[in-house]
Amino acid sequence: MKRRRLRHLWLLLGLSGTLFGIAFRLGWIQVVDTPAWAAKADNVWVADQDLPAKRGAILDRNGRVLATTAVAYNVILHTKPDEFPDIPTVNEATVAQLAPLVHMTPQDIDKVVSAAGEWTELRPGGMRLDEDVARKIQSLRLAGVFLTETTKRVYPGGSLAAHVIGFTNVDTGEGQAGVELQYNDILKGRPGHARYLKDRNGDPLPFGREQIQPPVDGKNVVLTIDSAIQAIVERELDRLMADAHPQSATAIVADPRTGEILALANRPTFDPNAYWTSTSNVLDRNIAISDPFEPGSTFKLVTLTAALAEHKVNLNDTFRSGRIVVQGVPIHDWNWSGFGTITFRQAVVRSSNVGFVILGQRVGAEKLYEYIDRFGFNSRTGIDLPGESGAQLFDPATIRPIDLATTSFGQGIAVTPIQQVAEVMAVANGGQLLRPHVLKEVVDPRTSKVLRQQGTDVIRDGVAPPDVLDTVRQVMEDVVRLDETKAAYIPGYHVAGKTGTAQIPLPNHTGYYSDRYRTSFIGFAPENDPQVLIYVTAEAPKVAVQFGNTVASPVAKRILEQVLPYLGVAPDPSDLAANRPKAAPAPAGTSGPDFVQVPSVEGQDSRQAEQTLKSAGLKAWLTGKSGPVARQWPAPGAAVPKGAGVVLQTPVRDDGKIVVPDATGLTMRDMADLCAVLGLKLNASGDGWATSQDVTPGKAVPAGAALRVTFQGRPPGS
Numbered sequence: 001m002k003r004r005r006l007r008h009l010w011l012l013l014g015l016s017g018t019l020f021g022i023a024f025r026l027g028w029i030q031v032v033d034t035p036a037w038a039a040k041a042d043n044v045w046v047a048d049q050d051l052p053a054k055r056g057a058i059l060d061r062n063g064r065v066l067a068t069t070a071v072a073y074n075v076i077l078h079t080k081p082d083e084f085p086d087i088p089t090v091n092e093a094t095v096a097q098l099a100p101l102v103h104m105t106p107q108d109i110d111k112v113v114s115a116a117g118e119w120t121e122l123r124p125g126g127m128r129l130d131e132d133v134a135r136k137i138q139s140l141r142l143a144g145v146f147l148t149e150t151t152k153r154v155y156p157g158g159s160l161a162a163h164v165i166g167f168t169n170v171d172t173g174e175g176q177a178g179v180e181l182q183y184n185d186i187l188k189g190r191p192g193h194a195r196y197l198k199d200r201n202g203d204p205l206p207f208g209r210e211q212i213q214p215p216v217d218g219k220n221v222v223l224t225i226d227s228a229i230q231a232i233v234e235r236e237l238d239r240l241m242a243d244a245h246p247q248s249a250t251a252i253v254a255d256p257r258t259g260e261i262l263a264l265a266n267r268p269t270f271d272p273n274a275y276w277t278s279t280s281n282v283l284d285r286n287i288a289i290s291d292p293f294e295p296g297s298t299f300k301l302v303t304l305t306a307a308l309a310e311h312k313v314n315l316n317d318t319f320r321s322g323r324i325v326v327q328g329v330p331i332h333d334w335n336w337s338g339f340g341t342i343t344f345r346q347a348v349v350r351s352s353n354v355g356f357v358i359l360g361q362r363v364g365a366e367k368l369y370e371y372i373d374r375f376g377f378n379s380r381t382g383i384d385l386p387g388e389s390g391a392q393l394f395d396p397a398t399i400r401p402i403d404l405a406t407t408s409f410g411q412g413i414a415v416t417p418i419q420q421v422a423e424v425m426a427v428a429n430g431g432q433l434l435r436p437h438v439l440k441e442v443v444d445p446r447t448s449k450v451l452r453q454q455g456t457d458v459i460r461d462g463v464a465p466p467d468v469l470d471t472v473r474q475v476m477e478d479v480v481r482l483d484e485t486k487a488a489y490i491p492g493y494h495v496a497g498k499t500g501t502a503q504i505p506l507p508n509h510t511g512y513y514s515d516r517y518r519t520s521f522i523g524f525a526p527e528n529d530p531q532v533l534i535y536v537t538a539e540a541p542k543v544a545v546q547f548g549n550t551v552a553s554p555v556a557k558r559i560l561e562q563v564l565p566y567l568g569v570a571p572d573p574s575d576l577a578a579n580r581p582k583a584a585p586a587p588a589g590t591s592g593p594d595f596v597q598v599p600s601v602e603g604q605d606s607r608q609a610e611q612t613l614k615s616a617g618l619k620a621w622l623t624g625k626s627g628p629v630a631r632q633w634p635a636p637g638a639a640v641p642k643g644a645g646v647v648l649q650t651p652v653r654d655d656g657k658i659v660v661p662d663a664t665g666l667t668m669r670d671m672a673d674l675c676a677v678l679g680l681k682l683n684a685s686g687d688g689w690a691t692s693q694d695v696t697p698g699k700a701v702p703a704g705a706a707l708r709v710t711f712q713g714r715p716p717g718s
Helices: 002-031 034-045 092-102 106-114 131-140 178-182 184-188 227-244 272-277 296-309 344-349 353-363 365-374 401-408 417-429 466-481 548-566 573-582 606-615 668-678
Strands: 046-051 065-078 119-121 145-154 175-177 192-197 210-213 220-223 248-255 260-267 318-320 323-326 329-332 341-343 439-443 450-453 458-460 496-505 512-525 532-539 595-597 619-622 631-633 639-641 645-649 657-659 681-686 689-693 700-702 706-712
Touching (some): 065 131, 092 106, 175 178, 227 548, 318 353, 329 353, 329 401, 365 401, 417 512, 466 496, 512 548, 532 548, 606 619, 606 645
Parallel strands (some): 681 706
Antiparallel strands (some): 046 192, 192 210, 220 439, 318 341, 439 450, 496 512, 512 532, 631 645
16 A cells, blocks of 8 residues: 555656646746747748849830840649659650740750659740740640749840840849840849748738838830841841851941940840850950950041141142051052052042051151040940950050051051940041940839930040041041042942951961951041941951952941931932932943943853853953852952953962953052952052053963053043
8 A cells, every 4th residue: 555655656746747847848938939939930821922023124215125024934844753643744745745835856855854853944945935835835734844934034126236235144134244234233123022921832811911022123224226227237237247258247336426326236146035045255245345456547547637636747748658668577558569659648548558657657656645545545435335345555665666657557456346436436526535325314114204314425525626637537538439439438428437458467466367357447427517427347258359448338338328318317419419420430330331240150160151251241361270260350240341351260370370361441449459359469550440551461470470550530432
């Protein structure tokens, strides 16, 4: 009995201790552990959700949408029945039906499935699909295929202005290039946040407490770009790529009065809707602002301005062109032989390197570099696009005479296209160095209120005296007006411009390619009231004659012919009436009984080509021996006088010699082009059309031999 009582006592004590422990723990939880347990309860019953902000749109100056955000859908695949055995998984039939809708092969989808866990996103084709594609997928009720709603960035114009607009990261939505990156903080807005009580399925409780911080949507960015002008530029660049096949090309159209960029395009380009299909070299390389290169003769405008402003030249003074030696290095004019004794005004028109070496020497390194700095080449322009590079110039403190000489005509240094645009804008507008820009304004999409407006930003005023820049503009108009090919001339519009043809340096900078040139044209119109500036450049075009005048100028002309009327710039009636009949350099027009169209003979055997040309009333000149015709000059379709010669590029003669053509009736520019094709040096005298030559037509001479041709003011027989 005693032993039983003792057991009961111990049991009672144990129960009492247990009850005391429970009571103590409950008290501890209620008093001490309340925050921790509350947090655990929150994890079960409280949900936190980010509320994304809508990214602002990018618009052109006329309100056309260039970039916007739209609803999209992601494809989610259930691939293995691990935790959810009741949900169907993808199968062979699913893959076969899904593949064409997401632009993937069945094999690509199989790779995604085999590498995935139970659930996976179908990348890349199944991400951010348009609503119509999502509906098609949904209507098929494919096993193991689910759709989740998201958003995506849409670029309605495709590749239109791609290097200006840029693109956003397909996963994060953050800007990665162009305006999307430059103004990312303005466009992306600020995300919101929601906190609410949820049920076991994660749905909000109907009467639960909730805290919501609403998102702030991004603002709209309006650009200075005009979509119509941009489309013109892109179309003409595509034509240039198809005709001349350069490695790259760039065109910029700007308003020289404000610094606004109206169009900017590069080739190669990309589609920001599918940027991942392009290489980083295309995505990250905005040639217009990031690629400094040797400009060639377009840079001569700096030297000309410096010489005039410092009173180092009278444009009517004369000099002997052709060749000049600096530090033992011979420097030649582009045609090697020069143009005889000419004025410095003619030196600009004919782009004489020798003339500009003389001007550079007269100005001196210190003063020339002062004007290089005034025109902004010692710093970046500050254009509001990411990735801008600066120029590469000689140090004026240690510059050698030969470096000064080459700088004077735009070789040995490197500048970017946008720097040249800023320079020539200053010439056009009378001396204001402006910061080029692509932002016009920032607008609140809800209220349409303008929150920020980008005005004209003057970096420097008075780059050169107004009368000096007046003279430079007039000489630039002479360059275009007096060009016998009329490559950039538009009757009535007083186009002013300058071409450039620069050798491309070898990768190790030990010299230059013998067959690769950077061709360019920069100019504006009208000369007396510049409203539009145009710049075009092409790198290493695959054509027989790589001159700025033959490659870049025609592109600039076609762009201006469309842009000037579009902007309402009226032609000068008196100039239009006076010059329209003289648009062609030939004396009797380009049609009628005295002219014929050159037939295409490329690919034919030279004997067959000779017969084809003979039937058309033309003569054939072979560059080498008989054989297949690789190229011809003039090009097929060109209008030439009856009896003119057509040069046929054929296999090299066994002795390496070249057959001399008949120059009769050709202009000096045409003859220079022809000699460049053949590999001959032209020694020209006089002006106008060829009347005689010192080597008999048909004679074979060594490559590089000189051909002296006399020109006179009227063509033979006129």
